[in-house]
Amino acid sequence: MATPSRTQKQIAERYKGNLGYYKKVHPWRRARRLVSVVSIFGGLIAIWIFQTRSRETFFNSGKISADHASFGDKCASCHDKALMTGGPLTPQKFRAIVKERFQNGIAFGLIDQKCQTCHTHHTFHEPNVVQNRSCSACHQEHEGPGPMKLVASSNCASCHNNRETMEASAQKGMQFNWAAFHRHPQPAQRVVFEVPRPPRGHTQVFSSFWNGHPEFQINSAKPRDPDVLRFNHQRHFANDIPLVNGRKLDCNYCHKPDGEGRFMQRISFAANCQACHSLQFDPKNPELMLPHGNATAVRAFLRSLPTQYADLAVKKGITRSNEIQIFVAKQIAQLRERVRSGEDFERQVFFTTDPYKPQRQDNSPTRSSFYGCAFCHEVKPVANTAPIITKPILVDRWMVRANFDHAKHSSVKCDDCHHATQSHDTSDVLMPTKANCVTCHSPQGKVVAECITCHTFHAPPQTAIVDLSQTPPISVKQMMFGRVSALR
Ligand code: HEC
Ligand code: HEC
Ligand code: HEC
Numbered sequence: 001m002a003t004p005s006r007t008q009k010q011i012a013e014r015y016k017g018n019l020g021y022y023k024k025v026h027p028w029r030r031a032r033r034l035v036s037v038v039s040i041f042g043g044l045i046a047i048w049i050f051q052t053r054s055r056e057t058f059f060n061s062g063k064i065s066a067d068h069a070s071f072g073d074k075c076a077s078c079h080d081k082a083l084m085t086g087g088p089l090t091p092q093k094f095r096a097i098v099k100e101r102f103q104n105g106i107a108f109g110l111i112d113q114k115c116q117t118c119h120t121h122h123t124f125h126e127p128n129v130v131q132n133r134s135c136s137a138c139h140q141e142h143e144g145p146g147p148m149k150l151v152a153s154s155n156c157a158s159c160h161n162n163r164e165t166m167e168a169s170a171q172k173g174m175q176f177n178w179a180a181f182h183r184h185p186q187p188a189q190r191v192v193f194e195v196p197r198p199p200r201g202h203t204q205v206f207s208s209f210w211n212g213h214p215e216f217q218i219n220s221a222k223p224r225d226p227d228v229l230r231f232n233h234q235r236h237f238a239n240d241i242p243l244v245n246g247r248k249l250d251c252n253y254c255h256k257p258d259g260e261g262r263f264m265q266r267i268s269f270a271a272n273c274q275a276c277h278s279l280q281f282d283p284k285n286p287e288l289m290l291p292h293g294n295a296t297a298v299r300a301f302l303r304s305l306p307t308q309y310a311d312l313a314v315k316k317g318i319t320r321s322n323e324i325q326i327f328v329a330k331q332i333a334q335l336r337e338r339v340r341s342g343e344d345f346e347r348q349v350f351f352t353t354d355p356y357k358p359q360r361q362d363n364s365p366t367r368s369s370f371y372g373c374a375f376c377h378e379v380k381p382v383a384n385t386a387p388i389i390t391k392p393i394l395v396d397r398w399m400v401r402a403n404f405d406h407a408k409h410s411s412v413k414c415d416d417c418h419h420a421t422q423s424h425d426t427s428d429v430l431m432p433t434k435a436n437c438v439t440c441h442s443p444q445g446k447v448v449a450e451c452i453t454c455h456t457f458h459a460p461p462q463t464a465i466v467d468l469s470q471t472p473p474i475s476v477k478q479m480m481f482g483r484v485s486a487l488r
């Protein structure tokens with residue numbers, strides 16, 4: 001420790017004639033007092049002036065997002081003006097605001113109501129949700145001038161990974177009439193395969209896609225493809241399947257992407273089957289084909305065979321009417337050698353499942369095939385009229401709860417996900433399993449696997465079921481500190 005350069009005595013000596021120091025007016029000290037007073041009162045006055053006179057933007061806690069920039073300066077669009085400026089500040093009001101801020105964080109309830117003045121059609125998620133989140137839990141404002149941040153998976157996990165919440169939702173869901181609720185509505189013309197909601201709902205608890213997310217219900221529930229159309233994927237990749245336009249049959253011959261490339265177009269007989277299964281019925285006249293798609297039209301066609309043969313004669317360049325008659329008579333006579341009667345012939349056309357094998361030496365460009373409708377269809381006889389063909393059900397969507405996009409997966413082979421080349425039966429459901437996705441959508445696979453990569457949150461407008469005013473949402477702070485139970 002350094003020794004002091006002067007003794008106490010020497011120091012005292014210095015103040016000897018100056019004992020009234022603090023009683024004297026000193027310009028520096030006076031200035032200091034003035035500054036203190038001015039800053040305290042000036043501050044108070046400034047608060048008063050800003051509260052009543054200045055632009056509200058002064059209080060801005062951060063830049064408003066690009067989505068709301070057009071009215072970012074009109075704070076009252078989102079904030080209740082009465083709290084900041086309107087009316088005198090009574091002690092009760094002051095206490096209420098302080099209590100609100102310190103206990104619950106920001107008053108989200110009021111802001112939420114403001115959000116909903118513009119976003120009127122935003123309904124919440126599922127009818128059995130026990131405690132809704134505030135809009136601002138997921139969509140945060142004042143975070144900078146860009147677009148609002150994407151919704152984090154932790155927001156979803158705050159329910160989906162909370163056993164208490166999901167158990168309560170499962171209980172509540174049991175009392176609810178789900179018939180009214182369709183969170184993923186589809187256009188009427190779209191055929192959707194809907195696995196019924198399980199008794200306890202989709203309430204399994206899990207933390208992430210790659211860890212605990214349930215296997216897709218379409219696989220775990222083991223449903224059957226309801227289609228009665230006979231189709232054997234595997235058979236159509238065998239070696240004896242003829243080339244079409246010089247190419248071997250591949251998935252894309254039948255499954256063509258739709259306009260956006262997101263899903264596949266529906267299969268049609270004309271575009272995907274007719275090239276090989278061309279509905280010929282007379283081996284001697286392979287040019288002549290049955291119309292497809294309407295049993296009554298087929299029956300009418302068969303009952304007007306003389307006219308059909310006459311038309312064919314004209315197409316073949318026969319013009320004289322007696323020659324046409326001779327041609328028609330000859331064809332009918334040849335046909336009679338194969339079939340016993342008109343009824344018998346109709347029965348063959350509709351009900352033969354085993355195809356009449358075409359002659360190998362036949363060198364017509366399309367291979368002749370003489371199948372009955374029952375080769376592909378379920379056909380039910382009806383007395384004295386055309387049989388009923390059970391309409392094939394070609395499903396357009398299999399997993400409506402997720403938003404898959406084929407275009408984003410064009411680098412993956414179709415069969416890696418669908419395993420169609422091993423499928424014999426139409427009743428096989430060829431949908432991928434969760435494991436197919438996790439290879440990429442996981443930290444190991446290095447492709448995003450946030451909940452919102454695959455799912456949406458909001459129910460569409462017409463399914464309005466939850467009224468915010470009845471179940472006040474909770475703030476982030478309440479959630480974090482568990483001030484209120486997440487259940488009610
Ligand atoms: C688009 C809606 C919106 C607009 C416009 C908006 N805010 Fe906010 N503000 C919010 C939300 C939501 C919060 C809650 C916290 C959060 O999400 O960051 C908030 C929080 C705040 C907070 C801190 C929390 C508190 O005590 O209330 C202040 C201060 C604030 N805003 C001031 C302003 C001012 C000043 C303006 C006008 C320049 C403004 N805000 C415009 C949505 C908005
Ligand atoms: C004064 C009307 C108004 C209020 C109040 C308002 N918004 Fe908006 N919001 C808009 C408009 C307009 C857009 C831009 C719409 C667009 O781009 O399609 C928008 C966009 C959004 C978007 C992004 C839309 C997108 O397509 O990505 C979100 C999320 C959003 N608002 C949430 C909120 C939340 C949360 C609140 C309350 C804190 C709120 N809004 C308050 C009018 C409003
Ligand atoms: C407030 C609680 C809560 C939050 C937050 C929440 N969910 Fe849910 N969610 C539920 C409940 C409860 C169900 C079960 C519905 C049932 O019983 O069938 C559910 C069901 C689902 C389903 C399956 C049912 C369907 O029709 O799609 C998906 C997918 C889903 N949530 C995704 C999300 C995503 C993505 C988020 C985050 C953006 C999210 N959830 C946030 C409570 C919540």
Ligand code: HEC
Binds near residue numbers: 268375
């Ligand atoms: C490239 C030609 C080609 C196309 C296109 C084609 N098939 Fe086939 N299909 C065949 C051949 C060849 C056979 C074997 C015929 C036989 O056994 O006599 C066959 C067999 C079948 C069988 C019998 C399968 C079995 O297991 O015995 C059915 C049913 C069938 N096809 C339905 C269809 C349907 C429906 C379409 C359109 C979606 C279609 N096919 C498209 C060539 C084709």
Ligand code: HEC
Binds near residue numbers: 290294350389
């Ligand atoms: C090679 C298989 C195959 C044969 C043989 C076949 N169909 Fe079809 N049929 C299909 C396919 C595939 C569809 C569904 C796609 C479509 O409508 O084009 C279909 C659809 C239909 C439909 C429903 C049309 C609609 O509007 O939904 C009827 C009716 C029908 N076929 C009748 C017949 C009749 C009658 C025959 C016999 C003359 C026949 N089919 C022979 C494959 C076949």
Ligand code: HEC
Binds near residue numbers: 399402412417
């Ligand atoms: C990464 C996995 C993946 C790959 C690769 C993939 N799919 Fe799919 N596919 C799916 C999923 C998931 C669905 C269910 C989507 C739905 O219906 O909601 C689906 C649905 C389908 C459907 C039925 C629904 C529809 O869109 O018509 C067909 C057909 C189909 N895929 C064919 C193909 C073909 C052909 C290819 C190759 C060009 C292919 N898929 C590649 C995952 C995949």
Ligand code: HEC
Binds near residue numbers: 201217455
């Ligand atoms: C890579 C895509 C993907 C990701 C990431 C993902 N999911 Fe899913 N999820 C699906 C598919 C596909 C289904 C099946 C949809 C169907 O059956 O219609 C599904 C089904 C569900 C279901 C219904 C489960 C049941 O019981 O059948 C819930 C709930 C769900 N997801 C929530 C979430 C949540 C929460 C997250 C984020 C932690 C998440 N998902 C992440 C693709 C995904």
Ligand code: HEC
Binds near residue numbers: 249253254394418428
């Ligand atoms: C000759 C036409 C044809 C070819 C080629 C073909 N499909 Fe299909 N596919 C169909 C028909 C018809 C259906 C509807 C009947 C059914 O569900 O089996 C179908 C249905 C599907 C479905 C719907 C899901 C399901 O469970 O029914 C998927 C997925 C699919 N095919 C994938 C493939 C893949 C992958 C390939 C290539 C390896 C392929 N298909 C090749 C005709 C074809």
Ligand code: HEC
Binds near residue numbers: 405432437
């Ligand atoms: C080979 C790797 C791979 C596999 C396997 C895979 N995905 Fe993806 N997926 C991707 C990539 C890459 C993207 C694009 C990510 C991006 O845009 O940032 C993507 C994007 C998506 C998207 C977002 C589409 C959009 O509209 O932006 C969904 C949903 C999705 N995948 C679901 C699935 C499902 C369901 C499966 C399993 C059936 C699956 N993926 C399997 C690589 C894969």
Ligand code: HEC
Binds near residue numbers: 115133
């Ligand atoms: C649990 C998280 C969560 C909550 C709470 C939430 N959102 Fe969203 N919001 C999302 C997600 C995720 C999306 C992306 C699209 C989707 O999932 O529907 C979204 C999209 C939006 C969009 C833009 C897309 C569209 O559908 O037009 C608006 C606007 C929006 N939300 C407003 C609101 C409002 C207003 C509230 C409060 C009433 C709210 N959100 C509450 C998660 C949430």
